Amino acid sequence: MTSTLADKSRTTLKKKNKKRSQWAEVWRRLKKNKMAMLGLAILAVLILGAVFAPWIADYDEVVIKLDLVNRLQGPSAENLLGTDEFGRDILARMIWGARVSLRVGILAVGISILIGGSLGAIAGFYGGKLDTVIMRIMDIFLAIPGILLAIAIVSALGPSLINLMIAIGISSVPSYARIVRASVLSIREQEFIEAARAIGANDTRIILKHIIPNALAPVIVQGTLGVAGAILSTAGLSFIGLGIQPPAPEWGAMLATGRAFLRDAWHVTTFPGLAIMITILALNLVGDGLRDALDPRLKQ
Amino acid sequence: MGFALTVKSEGRIIMHKYIFKRLLLLIPVLLGVTFIVFTIMSFTPGDPAQLMLGESAPPDAVEQLRQEMGLDDPFLVQYLRFVGNAVRGDFGRSFSTKRPVFAEIFARFPNTLALAAVGVAIAVAIGIPVGIISATKQYSLMDSISMIAALLGVSMPNFWLGLMLILVFSVGLGWLPFAGFESAKSIILPAITLGTGAAAIITRMTRSSMLEVIRQDFIRTARAKGVAEKKVINKHALKNALIPVITVVGLQFGFLLGGAVLTETVFSWPGVGRLLVEAIRQKDTPTVLASVVFMATTFSFVNLLVDILYAYVDPRIKSQYSK
Numbered sequence: 001m002t003s004t005l006a007d008k009s010r011t012t013l014k015k016k017n018k019k020r021s022q023w024a025e026v027w028r029r030l031k032k033n034k035m036a037m038l039g040l041a042i043l044a045v046l047i048l049g050a051v052f053a054p055w056i057a058d059y060d061e062v063v064i065k066l067d068l069v070n071r072l073q074g075p076s077a078e079n080l081l082g083t084d085e086f087g088r089d090i091l092a093r094m095i096w097g098a099r100v101s102l103r104v105g106i107l108a109v110g111i112s113i114l115i116g117g118s119l120g121a122i123a124g125f126y127g128g129k130l131d132t133v134i135m136r137i138m139d140i141f142l143a144i145p146g147i148l149l150a151i152a153i154v155s156a157l158g159p160s161l162i163n164l165m166i167a168i169g170i171s172s173v174p175s176y177a178r179i180v181r182a183s184v185l186s187i188r189e190q191e192f193i194e195a196a197r198a199i200g201a202n203d204t205r206i207i208l209k210h211i212i213p214n215a216l217a218p219v220i221v222q223g224t225l226g227v228a229g230a231i232l233s234t235a236g237l238s239f240i241g242l243g244i245q246p247p248a249p250e251w252g253a254m255l256a257t258g259r260a261f262l263r264d265a266w267h268v269t270t271f272p273g274l275a276i277m278i279t280i281l282a283l284n285l286v287g288d289g290l291r292d293a294l295d296p297r298l299k300q
Numbered sequence: 301m302g303f304a305l306t307v308k309s310e311g312r313i314i315m316h317k318y319i320f321k322r323l324l325l326l327i328p329v330l331l332g333v334t335f336i337v338f339t340i341m342s343f344t345p346g347d348p349a350q351l352m353l354g355e356s357a358p359p360d361a362v363e364q365l366r367q368e369m370g371l372d373d374p375f376l377v378q379y380l381r382f383v384g385n386a387v388r389g390d391f392g393r394s395f396s397t398k399r400p401v402f403a404e405i406f407a408r409f410p411n412t413l414a415l416a417a418v419g420v421a422i423a424v425a426i427g428i429p430v431g432i433i434s435a436t437k438q439y440s441l442m443d444s445i446s447m448i449a450a451l452l453g454v455s456m457p458n459f460w461l462g463l464m465l466i467l468v469f470s471v472g473l474g475w476l477p478f479a480g481f482e483s484a485k486s487i488i489l490p491a492i493t494l495g496t497g498a499a500a501i502i503t504r505m506t507r508s509s510m511l512e513v514i515r516q517d518f519i520r521t522a523r524a525k526g527v528a529e530k531k532v533i534n535k536h537a538l539k540n541a542l543i544p545v546i547t548v549v550g551l552q553f554g555f556l557l558g559g560a561v562l563t564e565t566v567f568s569w570p571g572v573g574r575l576l577v578e579a580i581r582q583k584d585t586p587t588v589l590a591s592v593v594f595m596a597t598t599f600s601f602v603n604l605l606v607d608i609l610y611a612y613v614d615p616r617i618k619s620q621y622s623k
Contacts, residue, residue: 140332143603144596145558148576149336152592155580156343232457236562239459240577255460259566262463263471270467273460281455 029293036289042282050099057092075267082267085257086247090267093249094275100250101231101279104165108230109223111169116176117219121207123177124184135181138174146171150233154242164243168233172226179222183215217294221287228283235276251276318611322604333596334386338379341589347371348585352395391590396582401590405572409594412564412571416556418487419494424549426499428542431506435541436533438511446503453500462493462566490567494560498552505548510541543614550606558599 030036049056066086073083081090123134141149153167187193188211196206235252237243244250246257251272258268349365350357366372370381385391391401434443469476469489477486513519514537522536523529561573568574572591579587 136328137332140329140336143329143333143600144336144592145555145599147561148558148592148595149340151561151576151580152337152340152588155588156340158345228455235457236459239562240565240580242580252457252459255457255463259463262467266467266471269460269463273457273464276457276460277452277455280457281451284451284455 026290026293030289033289033292035285036293039282039285039289042278043286046098046279046282047102049095050102053095053099056095057089059096074265081271082265084254084268085261085265090254090271093254094251094272096249097251097254097272097275098279100161100244100248101234101276102227104161104168104234105227105231108165108168108234109172109226111165112172112176112226113219113223115169116173117180117212119173120177120180120182121184121211121215124181125188125203125207125211131181134177138177141171141174144171146229147233147236150237151240151242154237159237159242159245161244164234164237167237168230171233172229175226176219176222179218180215183218184211187211187214221291221294224283224287224290228280228287231276231279231283315611319608322607326600326604329600330597331383333600334383334593335379337589337592337596338382341585342375342378344583344585346583348395351583351585386590386593391593392586394579394587395584396579396587401587404575404587405590405594408570408572408575411569412557412560412573415487415490415494415560415564415569415571416553418491419556420498420549420553422491422495423498423502423552426495427502428506428545431503431545432510432533432538432541434503434507435510435514443507447507450500450503453496453503456496457562458493458497459562459566461496462490462563465489465493466566486567490563490569493566494556494563498549498556501552502545502548506541506545509544510537513537513541516540543610546613547606547610550602550609554599554602554606557602558595 065088067083067088068086070079070083071085073079075082079089079091081094084090084093119134119138123131144152149171150167153170154163157163157166193206193210196210201209234243234250235255238250238252239256241256244253246253254272255269258265258272261268347362347366349362349369349371353362353365370378373381389402391405393399394401394404397404430446434446437443466489476489477483519532519537522532527536560569560571561576563569564571564573565577572595576588576591576595578584579591
């Protein structure tokens with residue numbers, strides 16, 4: 001009795017160790033990639049800025065308060081990146097903008113992974129007619145360029161933070177469905193799934209406990225790159241007036257208002273755009289790094 | 301000789317069959333696309349009849365128009381009527397200009413097409429040579445610089461790039477017009493803006509495809525038998541490396557056609573994308589619906605053409621269909 005218990009605890013310990021070492025291995029490989037580390041550092045700064053935005057600049061007193069005397073001032077000691085057409089500090093608005101962009105980006109990708117991942121897992125696991133129907137519908141969605149689909153959804157539902165997330169989330173559902181389906185198909189036939197079934201695990205348990213953890217790697221990579229795409233779409237939709245509405249600070253919307261003052265105040269458009277570019281760059285670096293770190297073919 | 305001829309003509313018939321099959325498969329996709337977009341747009345708040353006649357229209361006139369437009373019919377009937385009209389080129393009339401929507405789109409489509417074509421041409425002219433040089437001189441300074449540039453290219457929001465180009469070349473230097481459609485020069489900045497992202501993607505693709513081909517046995521054989529390095533790259537490697545690049549170029553072209561919305565807005569370029577944005581601002585639902593359907597259709601057709609082209613240029617794919 002005691003020996004079996006000990007055996008059991010030993011095997012769980014072993015399992016835990018193995019699990020940890022698998023992710024530790026990924027982290028070890030990621031750490032070697034200087035570009036990915038640079039991206040991760042930039043992301044850390046952005047996330048810290050977004051989280052602590054209320055302590056850096058007060059929303060009501062700084063971010064949305066009009067100060068027309070100081071409108072369109074260039075960068076100075078007081079306003080490091082200058083002021084916009086209402087005299088608001090651009091740096092403060094950019095920091096609050098990071099909050100909006102990161103939130104929309106992450107939640108939109110969350111929506112896509114949840115819907116697309118489930119559809120892909122179901123299609124791949126059950127196969128047959130269900131697979132055909134789901135994937136044909138995904139093909140139809142793929143025939144509509146993502147930004148157009150998002151534009152159509154937001155223009156019908158009306159611009160708001162939630163509608164924006166839904167629109168961007170839905171428009172990238174098909175790519176996650178495809179990725180998850182492909183990995184499920186490759187995992188489904190493997191022996192450990194057969195073993196799980198032999199000891200009486202039902203479909204739900206097999207999908208949740210065995211298939212999803214093993215299909216995670218490509219989803220993590222695509223998800224990281226997807227957050228970049230979602231942030232880009234958010235900025236684009238806000239730029240044409242379909243995203244975050246003024247006076248709320250959003251990078252794309254800041255660019256759009258700065259467009260009218262291009263001649264007199266270059267800084268109003270330049271800095272928010274740089275913020276978008278640096279964020280996308282960081283996410284792309286981390287995504288590419290993760291892809292290399294998670295690729296088992298590179299394992300020795 | 302005669303045998304070769306029959307094989308060849310047989311191959312052509314198979315290719316035609318393939319194209320025909322693909323065209324047939326496009327029909328359900330396009331029906332699905334119109335259904336999705338039609339459903340999404342039906343969530344638009346407000347009564348279309350009211351919107352068409354204006355706020356001050358008398359209620360009985362609105363009711364009469366509702367009847368005429370069949371707005372009280374079941375959803376599916378309305379959708380089928382839309383499709384029936386659409387295949388005859390009738391997408392209804394614009395709420396704002398009262399003109400047929402299809403005519404408006406068709407008048408602007410050449411502008412979008414021109415912009416996407418010049419954009420892709422720029423992307424190819426930059427992407428392919430840079431990609432080849434990067435691959436042949438892997439890990440050189442030139443390679444690092446072009447890879448960093450490509451990374452920046454894919455990370456840059458293109459509408460911001462457009463604004464920055466205006467800032468430098470129109471506001472600062474005064475070389476090029478910042479918006480509109482007056483002279484041939486007007487297309488330069490928007491085309492660069494639109495083409496930059498594609499250039500970055502094509503550069504990366506050319507580089508990785510070239511790197512893969514260079515390592516293959518037939519390249520080693522060519523080198524071993526003493527073929528000049530220039531010829532190895534330009535003839536043996538390039539021909540094979542460019543096959544996947546052609547697909548990417550085609551896909552990018554389709555993507556630019558559909559994604560020109562933001563660039564057209566930045567430069568006030570009178571294309572379909574700008575029409576769409578204006579229509580959204582004016583709550584002109586028929587124009588929004590038709591523009592999205594039109595662009596998605598064009599996108600699907602371009603993708604189909606790319607697939608067919610791919611089957612033509614890659615003998616391995618062709619042989620797959622002749623089996």
